[in-house]
Amino acid sequence: MKRITRILTAAALVAAVATPAFAQAKGYPSRTVECYAPGGAGGGWDLTIRTVSKTLTDTGLVKVAMPVENKSGGGGAVFLTALQSMKKKDNVLTVYSPPLLFININGTTPFSYKNTTPLARLITDFGAFVVRKDSKYTSISQVIEDLRKNPTSVKFGGNSAAGSMDHIQFLVVAKAAGLTGLKNIQFISFQDNAGAAQLLGGHIDMLSTGLGDVRGLVESGDLRVLASTAPVRPSFGVGKDVPTVREQGIPVDFLNWRGIFGPPEMPDYAVKFWRDAFAKMVKTPEWQKSCETNGWVQNYADQPEFLSFLETQNKLAREILSELGMAK
Amino acid sequence: MNEVFSQLFLGFQVALTPINIMWTTLGGVLGTIIGMLPGLGPATGVAVLLPLTFKMGPVGAMITMAGVYYGAMFGGSRASILLNTPGDGAAIATCFDGYPMTQKGRAEAALAMSAVASFIGGMIANVAMVFVAVPVAKFSLKFGPAEYTLLMLFALAATAAMSKEKILQGFIGMVFGLMISTIGLDGLTGVNRFTFNILELMGGIDFLIIIIGIYALGEVFKSFKSVHDPSYKMQTKFGKITFTKEDWKRSWPAILRSTPLGFFIGALPGAGGTMAALMAYNNEKNLSKHPEEFGKGAIEGLAAPEAANNASSVGALIPMMTLGIPGSGTTAVMLGALLMLGLQPGPLLFTKQPEVAWGMIASMFIGNFILLIVNMPMASILVRVLSVPAKVLYPLILGLAFIGTYAITNSVVDFFILIAFGLIGIFLDKAKIPTAPLILGGIVGSTMETSFRQALMLSDGSPKIFYGSTVTIVLIGLTIFSIAWPFVAGAIKSAKRARKA
Numbered sequence: 001m002k003r004i005t006r007i008l009t010a011a012a013l014v015a016a017v018a019t020p021a022f023a024q025a026k027g028y029p030s031r032t033v034e035c036y037a038p039g040g041a042g043g044g045w046d047l048t049i050r051t052v053s054k055t056l057t058d059t060g061l062v063k064v065a066m067p068v069e070n071k072s073g074g075g076g077a078v079f080l081t082a083l084q085s086m087k088k089k090d091n092v093l094t095v096y097s098p099p100l101l102f103i104n105i106n107g108t109t110p111f112s113y114k115n116t117t118p119l120a121r122l123i124t125d126f127g128a129f130v131v132r133k134d135s136k137y138t139s140i141s142q143v144i145e146d147l148r149k150n151p152t153s154v155k156f157g158g159n160s161a162a163g164s165m166d167h168i169q170f171l172v173v174a175k176a177a178g179l180t181g182l183k184n185i186q187f188i189s190f191q192d193n194a195g196a197a198q199l200l201g202g203h204i205d206m207l208s209t210g211l212g213d214v215r216g217l218v219e220s221g222d223l224r225v226l227a228s229t230a231p232v233r234p235s236f237g238v239g240k241d242v243p244t245v246r247e248q249g250i251p252v253d254f255l256n257w258r259g260i261f262g263p264p265e266m267p268d269y270a271v272k273f274w275r276d277a278f279a280k281m282v283k284t285p286e287w288q289k290s291c292e293t294n295g296w297v298q299n300y301a302d303q304p305e306f307l308s309f310l311e312t313q314n315k316l317a318r319e320i321l322s323e324l325g326m327a328k
Numbered sequence: 329m330n331e332v333f334s335q336l337f338l339g340f341q342v343a344l345t346p347i348n349i350m351w352t353t354l355g356g357v358l359g360t361i362i363g364m365l366p367g368l369g370p371a372t373g374v375a376v377l378l379p380l381t382f383k384m385g386p387v388g389a390m391i392t393m394a395g396v397y398y399g400a401m402f403g404g405s406r407a408s409i410l411l412n413t414p415g416d417g418a419a420i421a422t423c424f425d426g427y428p429m430t431q432k433g434r435a436e437a438a439l440a441m442s443a444v445a446s447f448i449g450g451m452i453a454n455v456a457m458v459f460v461a462v463p464v465a466k467f468s469l470k471f472g473p474a475e476y477t478l479l480m481l482f483a484l485a486a487t488a489a490m491s492k493e494k495i496l497q498g499f500i501g502m503v504f505g506l507m508i509s510t511i512g513l514d515g516l517t518g519v520n521r522f523t524f525n526i527l528e529l530m531g532g533i534d535f536l537i538i539i540i541g542i543y544a545l546g547e548v549f550k551s552f553k554s555v556h557d558p559s560y561k562m563q564t565k566f567g568k569i570t571f572t573k574e575d576w577k578r579s580w581p582a583i584l585r586s587t588p589l590g591f592f593i594g595a596l597p598g599a600g601g602t603m604a605a606l607m608a609y610n611n612e613k614n615l616s617k618h619p620e621e622f623g624k625g626a627i628e629g630l631a632a633p634e635a636a637n638n639a640s641s642v643g644a645l646i647p648m649m650t651l652g653i654p655g656s657g658t659t660a661v662m663l664g665a666l667l668m669l670g671l672q673p674g675p676l677l678f679t680k681q682p683e684v685a686w687g688m689i690a691s692m693f694i695g696n697f698i699l700l701i702v703n704m705p706m707a708s709i710l711v712r713v714l715s716v717p718a719k720v721l722y723p724l725i726l727g728l729a730f731i732g733t734y735a736i737t738n739s740v741v742d743f744f745i746l747i748a749f750g751l752i753g754i755f756l757d758k759a760k761i762p763t764a765p766l767i768l769g770g771i772v773g774s775t776m777e778t779s780f781r782q783a784l785m786l787s788d789g790s791p792k793i794f795y796g797s798t799v800t801i802v803l804i805g806l807t808i809f810s811i812a813w814p815f816v817a818g819a820i821k822s823a824k825r826a827r828k829a
Contacts, residue, residue, distance in 0.1 A: 041375035042654075042664025050668060054382065070375070071738055074527040075513070078739070081527060106518060109527065155786055163518035188473075188782050189515035191775070192598045193660065196653050203472030203786065216652035216674015293670035326518060 028273055029091055035068045036094040038079035044210070046070060047294065048123070048258045049095040055287045061277050066093075075099050075164065077109040084115060086263040090270035093119075097258045101310070101317045102164050107328030113310050117262035117271060120278040121306045123296040125256040126239065127169035127229035128211040132199060133221055135206075140227040141248050143206060144177045147185060157188035158208040159195045163326040166195075166208040169229055169254040171320050173245050176252035182323050199223065210256055211239055212295040229254035230297070237295045257299065257313075259306060275303055335678075336458055339686030342387060343694055348687065351388045352695045355395020357702060362396065363403025364710075366544045366725075367536055367732015369416030370400040370641070371657040378665055386669045386684045391691040393662050394645065398450055398692065401601065401638045402699050405442040409630075410435060410713055413544040413725060417536055418601030418640070420767060421609040421633035423543065428625035433563065435714060437571040439707040441627055442634045444571075445583050447700040449635030452584075453591045453642035454692050464643070465650040468595050473782035474793045478803035479596070480776035483603055486610040486810040487765045497761045504761075505769020508533055512774070516781055528741035535602075535770045537733055541746045542763055544729040546753020548722045555718045563714040569707045571627070579631035582612045590636030594643025597655040598775060601637040601644070606768055608636035614813050642692065648673060649685060 035053050037046040046068070053066035071079040076099055086092045096113070104112035131137050146153045158166025167187045174182060187208075190198055196214055199207040200222060207214070207223075211230075215238050217223040225242045231253040233240050245252060260278065262271065281287050282300045291298055301309060321327040342348060362373040373396040381389035404419030409426035422442065429438040456464075471479070488498050511522045512532030523529040571579075586608035593604040612632040613622045622629045647655035652674030654660035666673050671681055678685045713721070733746045756763060787793035794800055 040657075040660070041378055042661040047664055047668060050378070068379070069738070072531070073737060073739065074530040077530070078527045108520075108530070152788060157782075161513055161515040161518050186785055188785055189778075190782070191515060191778065192656075193654055194597050197469055197597055197647065197651065198472060200651070201469035201472055216672045216676060219672070220675035222675060294667060 028269055029062065029064050031091060032064055033062065033066045033091045033093060035066050036079055036083075036092070037068055037070045038072065038076035038094060038096065039070070040072045041070050044125075044258070045076070045095045045097065049093070049260075051290045051294070052093075052095070052122070052260065052281070055281055055284065055290060056277060059281065059284050059286055061280055061284075074108060075103050075161070077103045077111075080109055080111045080115070083261075083263050084111060088265045088267060089263050090267045092263045092266075093274070094261050095258055096261055097165075097256060098168075098313065098317070099160075099164055101314045102168065102321070105314075105318050105321050105327050106163050113261075113314070115264050117264060117266040118306050118310060119260045119262055119271065119274045119303060121257050121259040121299060121301040121309065122278065122282065123258050123291060124299040125210045125212045125258075125296060126234075127166075127173075127254050127256060128209055128214065128242070129170065129173075129226045129228075130196075130199065130207045130209060130214050130218070130223050131205065131226055132202065133224050135224065137206070137226055139243075139248055140173065140245060140250070141177070143226065144174060144179060144250075147174065148179060151181060151184035152186055154206060155186070155188065155204045156206040156208060157190055157195055157198060157204045159190055159193050159213075161189050162187050163321060163324060165210075165256065168317065168320055169256070170208045171324070172254050172316070173227075173229065173250055173252055175320065175323075176245075177250045182320070183325060196223070211237075211242070215295055231255075234297045236292060239295070239297070255299070255313075257309075258296075259301075271303070278302075332458060335682060335686050336690060338682060339688075339690030340693075342683050342687030343391065343690035348387065348391055348691060349694065351384065351392045352395050352691045353698050353702075355392035356399040356402075356695045356699045358392075359396035359399020359401075360403035360699065360703065360706070363400030363415045363419075364406045365732055366407060366413050366415055366540045366729055368735050369404070369418075369536065369658075370397045371661060372735050373397075373400060374658050374661045374665075378661065378668075381665045381669065386666070386671055386681070387687045389665055389669060390662070390684055390688040393665065394688050394692055395695050397645075397658055397662075398638060398641045398695065399699060401450075401634075401641050402443065402446050402703055404637070405446070405634055406439070406707070406710055409438045409442060410710065411544075411721075411725065412547055413729075414539055416601075417539060417771070418605050418637035419633075420539060420543075420602060420764070421605040421637075422630055424609060424623055424764070425626050425629035428623065429627065429630065430714070432625050434625065435563070435711050436567045436569050436707075437575055437627065438630055439711060440569045440571045440704070441575060441579060441631055443700060443703040443707065445579065445631040445634035446638045447696055448583050449587045449590060449638035450642060450696040451693070452587045453594075453639035454689065454696065456588070456591055457642050457646065457689055457692075461646050461650055464592065464595050465646050468592075468597070468647065470797070470799050471596055473779040473786060475797070475799045475803065476598070476779035477776055477783055478794065478800055478807065479599070480772040480779065482803055482807045482810065483607055483768060483772055484765075484776070485807045486607060486614070487768045488811075494760060494762065497759070498765045501756070501761045501763065501766035502769040505766040505771075506773040508538065508770045509773025510777070514778075516778060516785075526741065528737075528739050531737075532774060533745055533770075534736055534742070535767060536736055537742055537745050538749050538770055539767060540729050540732055541749025542753035542756065542767070544725055545746060545750025546757065548726050548729075549750055549754050550757060551718060551722060555722065566708070566711055566715075569704050569711070575627045578626075578628045582608075582628040582632040583635040585611065585615070586632040586636040587639045590639030591643040593636075594640030595646040595655065597647050597653060600656050600771075601640040602771055603768070604640035604643075605633035605637040606764065608632040610810070614810065614817075619814075619817075645688075649677060650675060652677070 039045045056062040160166040404415035405422040408419045408422035412427040590604040644655045647653045648659040
């Protein structure tokens, strides 16, 4: 009797240890992959992860279902906390962009990109500095010059909170142009994406936003882009007609990158699978078409490159936020 | 003008294909059902549809989503009238006179009037959408931070005046609402206020949770004592879903006045259906010859917000369609869907993809008819909920309240907030503090505060920005009028009475 128990125990132990190993060797992923957007439906993160999930399943690169769930709050910090309790899971994916770095630096959350498993950087949008069609400004250098004389002379706003995307991307440019006293430049934050309407109505002078977000109004000629933060002009979309900050003599760029992340300590076989899947996905015509319709620039980077990229970006963001007195 | 008709004709050609009629009906009915459930509003309904839109194509997707939006306005009032539990924010004002009508045994008339008022409000707004969308969009751009500040102030002043019988309690409620609205991340400085390191509070407390807590949960808590009361009488006999000639005579001017108001408030980014409905209600009460009947089952007090919230759901589509800017939570999701389908919303949408833009507008005419036809028989079934014993009904409401809350942000923390506001609801009831000023304070507070500070940043600290434009001066005038009017009206009345005597 004792022996039987022992054999059974041993068998159970072997099974318990062997099952995951077996699963990874053959047919991973075998169950539903949970995709999370750390922001609300219809937003940038939501759009990205939904497009990724659709492309991967449509092209047959992933054969299991990849439903998307929205877990918004705290500028992405709420889901980052939730992600910590999904440690070692092999079937969880999410998407983040530069705010992942900001929310850690400004003290919103103790967790950073180091508490995730970065898998791949997929795309970038670029920052754009936009004015009304009848604005007196024709280049970003003129704006910088006016700010140099009087830091409150240009009323500039954006759709993110102070100390986040729209604010920082302009200050990165201002800093590179040699402007000091970044703290004195007022940033007017608008809620509910009201920024573009406020610019159109003549209430502010310049809007700092994403190039993709104002595409419709730029194409119709109601708004004019002074400069984008792209390193070089993209070959398609509105970006190809927009001068870069670099072209105007300010040696800097700012990428609104979006990448895919797994939970902390994601198992190796899963990491390998997803790195491989994304490498293949970015080459499919389906993905290229989605990028084009959304105005995204492909900017694929595999895990090692993505990691070192995150490190430099994090350093840059910390410098700016420290100068603003917003770093914790 | 001819151009508009030919475009609209094209729209009807698109909208009247069998498949699109099906999408219209599906969207509208789904919206009605979602609207009825507390917490599940149009934004959730549209988000649920998001994964399906890939299969529907752009026209089908927009038609269905718009259907969910105005369908929810039809549905939201059902629970307000029958259970004193608004299905979504835009239906709060419907509680004020809808539920008293039910208590008087006039639920059938209330349901019928709400459907008809919604229908008329929606239809007139659709016509306005066809002809004045662009000028309205242009006018709405005149609203900068200073104008928003004054608009919110006007809304608050009107609400405070609304509770003039108990003005002190009204103000206590309002201030409490304003205090709640300060919770969360302050966008202008990036500082967290009153969040106590709870990340879920960073976005502020969603006012829908406050509404569900105070109304749905509060209602259940309050009735704990009376559940086993044998004298509790249920309605067992039900009449036809219709209203009298007298009801109609009192309601039609209210509907006609509230529709343009709702339409315009809806078209302002960030204002929305709740504000439209509450302002329409206040407006009617101020203009009424017998304001004392308001809150005790005055049918025009029900018709006004119902027309206004439907009109506002149409108005809210304007910034999205003409400028590519989301005007509300629901249109933000619709905008995302458009992008995912490869369309670029913005000024060129009407010329580049006329079949989508005009197809959706035409479908809204058809949808309103369908919803009116669907809602009448549906109401005659729904009204029977009044014959459900309290001990069965209240646990159901409790369950729905929690499901609805979870659906808003998928967060468990909200459950605790919900329960807290349920308890606060009992307290407010005992202290006779009216809930409308509290809720409106909660809704407009953060916009008002942020707009105020934005305006001062723009003017470099000069208060001149608040009286520097025509719009601001008109808004100041309206605010003063709405505060003074009840007193002036009262004085005139007593003067008349004195003369008679």
